[in-house]
Amino acid sequence: MQQRLLGWLGQAVKNPTVWFLAALLALITAVHYGEQLHHPGFVVDLFSNLGLDRHAFERIVYLVPVIWAGFLLGHKGAFFTSVAALACMLPRAIFFSEYSVDAFFEASAVFIVGNVVAISFNALRKERQRRAQLEEAEATLQSQLWVIRENERRLAALNQVSAILSQSLELQQVLDMAAENVASVMxxxxxxxxxxxxxxxxxxxxxNCGMPAEFTRSAGTIRIGEGLSGAVAETGEPLYVGDACKDSRLTGPESKIAVSHGIESLLSVPLKSKGRTMGTISVLMRSYRWFREDEVELLTAIASQVGVAIENARLYEKERLATQRLAASERNYRGLFENANDAIWVHDMEGNITVANKASERQTGYTQEELVGMNVREMLDEEGLHLAAQVKDKLLENEPLEQPYEQRIIRKDGTEAFLMLTTNLVVENGVPVGFQNISRDVTEEKRMRENLNFYLGEVTKAQEEERTRIARELHDDTIQALVVIARQLDELATSTKGISEEKRVALERLWQQTNDAIQGVRRMSQDLRPPTLDRLGLVPALERLVADVTDYSNIPIKATVIGTGRRLSQDAELMLFRIAQEALRNVWKHAQATEAELVVEFDETTVRISVSDNGKGFEVPGSVGELTREGKLGLTGMQERVRLLGGTLKVETAPGKGTTVTVEAPV
Structure with missing residues (x-):
């Protein structure tokens, strides 16, 4: 309390008013104690009429600084001023006045009246302050009420816009309702x-809403950055034009619109959705209008709602079109699915069939109703289940899978059928949910192929038997006969006397021709049935073949064996030998090569033989039939033998780039 009082006194000392009051008190005190000073006559007469003497009036004058202090400094200032005035009056009242009691009473009355008046002034001032505060609070409340009403109006407008826009997802309806609602709300x-x-x-x-029909026909387009709407679309910020006829920003089609339709004031805001500008909304007045900040904010908020509604309408339209396309695609797929010649069925991850087409009935013997819900395991034997598990694992692990592949099933009547299957993984939202299978019944083709292979094998066997018989006859009969003739010619040329030199030379020539014929027949006999193949096996026979071809063709041929060589079945060795023999014969007869190589490679499950040369090469026909028509019967024979072995034949060649023939067969 003491600190507050000292603080107040410190501030009072710094106040010029305090010093002015002190000077006024000093002046009144000087007059009050100055006996030689006389008041004007009318003042003296006034004192007399009121029954007051001079000093009583002066004591009343002390009320002036006291009341003034109360008015300017508050009740504290009045109190201290009245104390000072009382201190100035009491010495005269006690020591100098003839009527001490009256003087003391008057001094006390001045003190009391001064404080009462000061307190009254202070109460009045506080009342005025409270009234001013109440008026300020009322103004603030009125302002807040106005803001609340505006917010309510904006909220009601936004709710109204939202309710109207939510009535439709058709884009044009949304746009028309938005334009009409904006014009009404704004x-x-x-x-x-x-x-x-x-x-x-x-x-x-x-x-648009509120514009005549000819406006729609003549509106045209607005470039980005052109005019008010173009600038709004470019910047994404609202723009206002108060006088359309004088504002230089209004150019292009909008300027013509303003002139032809009497537009004076415009406000344009961007249409946005997810931060992306999609267009603009403009409100127009044919008279001057200043749009307040809250109105700009309201139109911007409405534009945001319209932007979202437009985005939703566009998404709905895309979804609708996508749904229509999907429905059409499903109808087309359903038609293809039901009318396909190939069987198509889908089963889940456990093998339960969920859908199957009509062709599945023909292949399995089950009706569509029986197939749906049936597990594919019921149609597979142990080998088929193993193959199905391998296919499933490869598809799930995204590993390479050779398709189509052959699968054997058991039909409803217990007979077996062979299918060429193509299986694909069915995925939904990144999660595998099943497998789609497309199959073609190749049972008849397989039987025909087996019959063909059987007859081809029999023909090949007959050919080899005939080759063996001819080779044996050539060796036992023809070669022996030629040897006898050669010996007789030799004896005739060396032992006969009296023969002319000319006839001797002719006999020697016949002997040489006979020996050449013997070598040719012997080579033919070995080609027909090489004895090395029967006695030692494939690798020695191929090495002997390479040596023989090198000898009589004068083409350097290199033989290489990779892996550990081993004996194969007699039929397999014979067919592989014939393939290599035909390939080397082609090098000799047709390739025009200067070098060649034969490579035999063994691994755990297969044997691979390749014959390569640096000859002229050729264009590989697309089918076996074309090989036959082009006279390449050697390649046709190789392919037939490879098929009998269950292997593959690959020919890599091109004109001027040599040829490589590779055969791979299981062992």
Missing amino acids: QVDAAIIYLLDEEAEHLYLAA
Whole structure:
């Protein structure tokens, strides 16, 4: 309390008013104690009429600084001033006045009256302050009420816009309702909605309310950055034009619109959705209007709602079109599915069939109703289940899978059928849910192929038997006969006397021709049935073959064996030998090569033989039939033998780039 009082006194000392009051007190005190000073006559007469003497009046004058202090400094200032005035009056009242009691009473009355008046002034001032505070609070409350009413109006407008826009997802209906609602809520003469064509980089009229029909026909387009709407679309910020006829920003089509339709004030805000500008909304007035900040904010908020509604309508349209395309695609797929010649069925991860087409009935013997819900395991034997598990694992692990593959099933009647299957993984939302199978019944083709292979094998066997018989006859009969003839010619040329030199030379020539014939027949006999193949096996026979071809063709041929060589079945060795023999014969007869190589490679399950040369090469026909028509019977024979072995034949060649023939067969 003491500190507050000292603080108040410190501030009072610094106040010029305090010093002025002190000077006034000093002046009144000087007059009060100055006996030689006389008041004007009318003042003396006034004192007399009131029954007061001079000093009593002076004591009353002390009320002036006291009341003034109370008015300017408050009740504290009045109190201290009245104390000072009392201190100035008491010495005279006690020591100098003839009527001490009256003087003391008057001094006390001045002190009391001064404080009462000061307190009254202070109460009045506080009342005025409270009234001012109440008036300020009332003004603040009125302002807040206005803000609340505006917010309620904006909220009601936004709710109204939202309710109207939510009534439809058709884009044009949304745009028309938005334009009409904006014009109503903003209380303007017209509202225009432009949408952005991002590819063409211009705005086009999408909807309007309050504009005549000819406006729609002549509106045209607005380039990005052109005019008010173009600038709004470019910057994404609202723009206002108060006088359309004088504002230089209003150019292009909008300037013509303003002139032809008497537009004076415009406000344009961007249509946005997810931060992306989609167009503009403009409100127009045919008279001057200043749009308040809250109105700009309201239109911006409405534009945001309209932007979201437009985005939803566009998404709905895309979804609708996608649904239509999907429905059409499903109808087409269903038609293809039901009318396909190939069987198509889908089963889940456990093997339960969920859907199957009509062709599945023909292949399995079960009806569609029986197939749906049936497990594929019921149609597979142990080998088929193992193959199905391998296919499933490879598809799930995204490993390479050779398709189509052959699968054997057990039909409803217990007979077996062979299918060429193509299996694909069915995925939904990144999760595998099943497998789709497309199959073609190749049972008849397989039987025909087996019959063909059987007859081909029999023909090949007959050929080899005939080759063996001919080779044996050539060796036992023809070669022996030629040897006898050669010996007789030799004896005739060396032992006969009296023969002319000319005839001797002729006999020697016949002997040489006979020996050449013997070598040719012996080579033919070995080609027909090489004895090395029967006695020592494939690798020695191939090495002997390479040596023989090198000898009589004068083409350097290299033989290489990779892996550990081993004996194969007699039929397999014979067929592989014939393939290599035909390939080397082609090198000798047709390739025009200067070098060649034969490579035999063994591994655990297969044997691979390749014959390569640096000859002229050729264009590989697309089918076996074309090979036959082009006279390449050697390649046709190789392919037939490879098929009998269950292997593969690969020919890599091109004109001028040599040829490589590779055969791979299981062992």
